[in-house]
Amino acid sequence: METTIVSSNQDFKTTGGFENESLGLMACDIEDIEIVKIQQYQGMPAYLDKTESLYPVVIKTPEGYFLVDGQELLEEAWDGGKDSLKCFVYSMDEHNDAEIALFILEIRTKPQGGSARYAEIIRNVRTCKNKLEQSSDNLIRHSQGGRRRGQAFNDADKSGNIKMILIASTGRGRSSVGDYLAYSDFIDDKTLTLLAEGNSEESPKGNGDVAVADRGAAKSFFKNIHTKKRAAVMMLQVEKVDDQAITTTISAKVLAAFKEDNTGKKVTAFDDLVGEKVEKPPKKVKETEATKKEVGEAAPAEAGGSLQTTAQGADGDKPEAAAVKDIEGSHDEIGKSTEIINAAPPQPVYIKQLEGQAYRLLEIAKSQHEPLQIAEYVESVIAALTEVLTEIRTIAEDSGFREAA
């Protein structure tokens, strides 16, 4: 048995002067281990890219040997008819799920086995976070990072403590770890694995032999979609959707966004949640024919009308008609937009008033704590309107307007 490599945890011990109270993951031995004795660690999927490590890396705990990195080396040996294989073996005094997960994260973020893909990193950081959250351990046992940075653990700040552990384990800064957690939030493991493979479909192709340029969804992808993703999550939270359902919805949206992004299209996957999902009633966009007419007709008749007065006040000889024309569309700035609005289909003023009254009912219902009574009123109004609608349709059919419409 050779003892050659010092683990990164021990490295903290020597450089930071911290007495490692962690799990005794001190030194690395190289041992010949029977392949059948090496178990797959179920808490995280194996990395897609091949390890750069000379031998597979395993952790030895009282419960056995657990593979950390180098799945393909193990498979090659097995296929080549070998029963045992040299492995780097780290020892752990007691079996601890969170610590194994952290170690798997660390092995590719502080490369011994090569670097992981971005989606894998954020998936694994999130997995570690979840395991640490669920762990009943005192987090200080994983705390070398916090001490190393001169920050004491705060018992009440579990999320901050976990973040410090992740900072230490990944060797990345606070903002990077914050990004990992934020970017992976509400995306399920399966989706992150697909994104690591570069797949937007649920048919994994990953075999580890992918060119560097094709290393799945890059950081920029997660960064670009993040604001919309967060907004979508918040919208779903408003609707009291549970976290599991949010994760399912968001994961599907992220895959769709990746597909769009890959094909060079504008990412619109989230738009039905945060974008222009609901059509605004025409009240905000349409200048009605009636209003237009009113503008055109009322102004000349009202010689004392304020717009003319104003125009003349500033520009003494400006005729009334010119002032009216301004309103209709010739004004430097405003006029153009009025033209755009005028181009919209006409809608009578009473529709706007009707809509206004309807939304006023909504306001009253929201603020008056008698929504049931108001709901009853609204129902009776809807019944009356439905009747009116039927009548109007009949009239339209009779006069042949329906087809024209």
Next chain:
Amino acid sequence: MGVFANFISGAQPGSVPAGHVDHLLVSVPNAGHNDQAIRRTLKFFKSMGVGTVVAQDSGGFQLYQAEHGAEKKIIIYDPTKTINYNNCLNLTPRHIIETALALKPDIMISLDMPVPKELNKGRQNILFMKNNTFNVRCAREIAASRDKFCPEIRFFIPVQAYDLDQFDYFVRDIGNIRYDGLSLPNRLFTTEKIAFFLLKFYWMGVRQAHVLGTTRFDILATLAYFARNYFDFLSVDATSWMKFANVQVYLRPFSLLDLRLDDKAVIGNSDVNVCDCPWCRGKSFYDIKNMINADKTMFLRAHNVWVTEQAMREFYAHAETPASLKDFLMSKTNRIADINRIFKCLSTIHSVRNILSDAYLKVLYRQMCE
């Protein structure tokens, strides 16, 4: 029992809390200064979806900033020129009306030249007189145009007066123009003064009002009482939801006291997040503190709006009388000094509401506010 509404102001596409608000306030200089801005604003309205009530502010604040703010700007008055003409600020009734015709807001606020904060009575008189000419002319012109071109838009007139006597002058000067409501600048007034102005509006028969630029605890509590007992529609607006969030400040439910949650925040062990908002679900103050900044800002914007509106809803629900409001506020917050002050003012108003006359109102105003 009337509507008590919170208009979100300062919102841009993408910054709207949780993607939708019920009440949105936009200003002419920002939302309607050229056709591109109008197109953008219309798209913004569309993205809000159904049911958002829109108010269009005139830009009095921008006029005030141009005259008294740190970055001064020349103000001109020329209806034939654009709003940002030659780097000058040019707001006239025509700009207000034309923007309203384009944006089709539910409420339009008249153009006003705000008076600056001033304690000296003599100075207040001269400042009022200077601005009153502009404000009266704009109110009259916009009212006439509104009647002609967009009568369906509710029209509110801002009150730029330091006291009730000046307000009487203003009302006399605007004459018999048609308007739906009045709006008050919070900047000039104590909570007591706002209460007495609202009482005066009520006495005049005005049933809709807006208080500009605040969502402060004591003002919201006071307005809740008025919305519940006197008005058909009473609203506030503020940009504080965004400004607080931008500096990572969390507003506490009901008390609306601020808690800074930046990286250096020190959170007491007994300080528990009891907020019921959809985004705080299961989050401790530390969880919020440890969010990345972009997420935290987005989160705090939504949270701050939600707790403000929750406070408004609950204050309103318990504001049947000053006593019931006081009991509720005492049970939910520890702002005892503020609550006692509000109670003193509101209980005075409540006791005289059936025997109110203009003269009596002024006597009370002088006792309570001067």
